[in-house]
Amino acid sequence: MSNDLPLREAALLWLEHARRLPPTPQAITDVALAVLPEWDALEEAVSAAAPRREHPDLYAKVDRDWIPNYRTVLGESGLGEATRLIAQGAAVPVPEIADSFVAFCTHPAPVPERWLLLNGTFPRGTRIPLGRHTLQTFTTEELLQTVPMPALNGLTPGSLDLHVLNDAPFLHAPDPDYVVTRRPTWFDFTGPRAEAKHWQALLPLMLWDPHLLRVDSVFTVARGRRFDLNPAAVPLTIRVYPDRHGREEEFEVRDTGEFHVAAAHLPALTAFCTAISAKIEAVMTGVHHQRRIPRLRARRLERAARHLLAAYQRTHADYGVWEVEADELHLDYVIALEALLISPNDDTDGGGIARNIRSRAAALFLTPAEQVRTETLVRRAYKVRSTYVHGDVIKNQTEEEKLEELRTLRLLTLQVILRWLVLTPSDTDDLAPLLDAAAQGTNCEQHIDQPLRAFFTTTPPRSRPADITSA
Structure with missing residues (x-):
């Protein structure tokens, strides 16, 4: 001193x-x-x-x-x-x-962190651990404490107006080995895209609510030293509000999506994220396991999550994707399903794999109606996938029908990933035989129905699925 x-x-x-x-x-x-x-x-x-x-x-x-x-x-x-x-x-x-x-x-040199700005809205004071990440909302005053020379904020041309980020949600995680080579942007070619590198933190949030949640920007923070978020990396929109005299006044605000968490839902979201993060961690510990099943299970979960998140980043609205990319997104969802539902012991012929994926996906649901619906959706998805991969064109389908089908497939993929996480064994056993037995009508109550009902009762997502509420 x-x-x-x-x-x-x-x-x-x-x-x-x-x-x-x-x-x-x-x-x-x-x-x-x-x-x-x-x-x-x-x-x-x-x-x-x-x-x-x-x-x-x-x-x-x-x-x-x-x-x-x-x-x-x-x-x-x-x-x-x-x-x-x-x-x-x-x-x-x-x-x-x-x-x-x-x-x-x-002050001691801070540890560099990677921050992901999300397009959702969360209550003020949100702070949820997600593995090594933390989901947190920051007020303008709290953000000011992370930038060097807070007194200069807003005084320099082109500087970021932190007020547009008031209560914005960020995923942040320490990254002590990260070396800043240039100003990061969303397309930062110095490493994997954010949805690939940070999928373990993003996936629980997406499983909580099917409304779209995307990463708007990725940047580096060394608290009190560096805050690399470029103003151009914050999507903004104009909103009109009445002033105190009743006249309309325009304000530039952060452009948020449809993913909204009310304060009343924050405890349930926290409990859900805690439970799902623990299940993801339990699966991913198998990466270095000596046995084949745990290793494959970990790689397949990561692969499924990466394809799901890659499709999310190119989905700009609930029914909105670029038509030229719709078939590619369809393929991402089918790859995610296939990654989770195939088994090392499956036959390698295409017909057998497709049949197993259909029956196993259906076995994850508790009512006959949802099982039939799921098998029909997966059969159609796999057919579209084959048509696209073989270079053919899907005929007799309007753009609106294609987008509706893609949205339905997205929601199904989310449910399959969630139920797979709930049910997958934490030891060296494979889930596929249990699903095959359930598809034949045996062992479904003990290995499928009871664990799913227990999870959706104690730590449910925002909306309970139809088969859970009616089962």
Whole structure:
């Protein structure tokens, strides 16, 4: 603490000197590199308050000596931006900037995190653990604590207006090995797409409610150091509200979808996500298992989830996909079904596989009506899949009929994945034989009906399926 005051005074001295600097970033950098007395004093204060042994991230090696890295001290801290604004004559809260700079230098370096902005709406204060991820809503004030130099937010051209993110939902997870090579965007080619890399956190939310939930943007946060969300990566829309005089006034707000969780449903959502996350984790522990069944089961769940999420990201409304992509999305859903419902012991001929998928999908439902409906849907889906893969065209089907069929298949795929997670054994047994027995009318009460009723009673999703309420 004794070294913080000289650091603050050195920052204030530098900011006072900023009034006499040229207002361009390169000129300010040149001044810093020229080591004027004000900059020299700032470097010495940084070295005293934040020595390299405690804060190696602040330093760079120059001519065999370790000195405060001007790119970090000026750039990442926000001090350079504050300097430029002051040089331009802008009114900035200098004491707050100095305090933020001291905190930047003296606080431990934060662990980088990956943040996913979701298009849904959740109650204020939402905080749900999802494995290594956390689903959390942030107020504007809470978001300000994550950005460097909160006092500068909104003062620079092109900066993100955090008010449009008030109460926005984010999935965030620590990512200590992530190295930022450039400003991330949604199509960040430095790694897998978000729905593939973060599927274990996204899947429970999607199983809770069939309304579409998508990832709007992915970015990196190092709290107090970096907040890489680009303004262009936040979908916005115009909404009209009456003012206090009854006149209509337009406001730019975050464009949210149909996935809405009311405060009254938050405890049930939390319980559901906790239960599903535990089941996903139990399956995924089989990745490194010595036995074949657990390994295959883990890979198949991941494959099913990835195809489901890839289809979600290209579905822009409940009945809305680009017509040119509809058949590809259809294929994604069929791959997800097939990944979960085939068995290592199945015959390899196509007819046998298709037949097993139909009967096993139907066995996951509790009433004859839903079983017949499911088998019919899967038979139709598999036929469409084969038509598409073989290069043929589906005839006698309007665009509206195709979109309706695709939506129905999406809802069925969600139910199959959910029920598969509820029922799949946690040991080395395979679920397929149990479903085959159930399809023949044996062992269905003990292995299928009772576990499903118990799960949908204790930790149900937002809407109970028809076969559960009527069974």
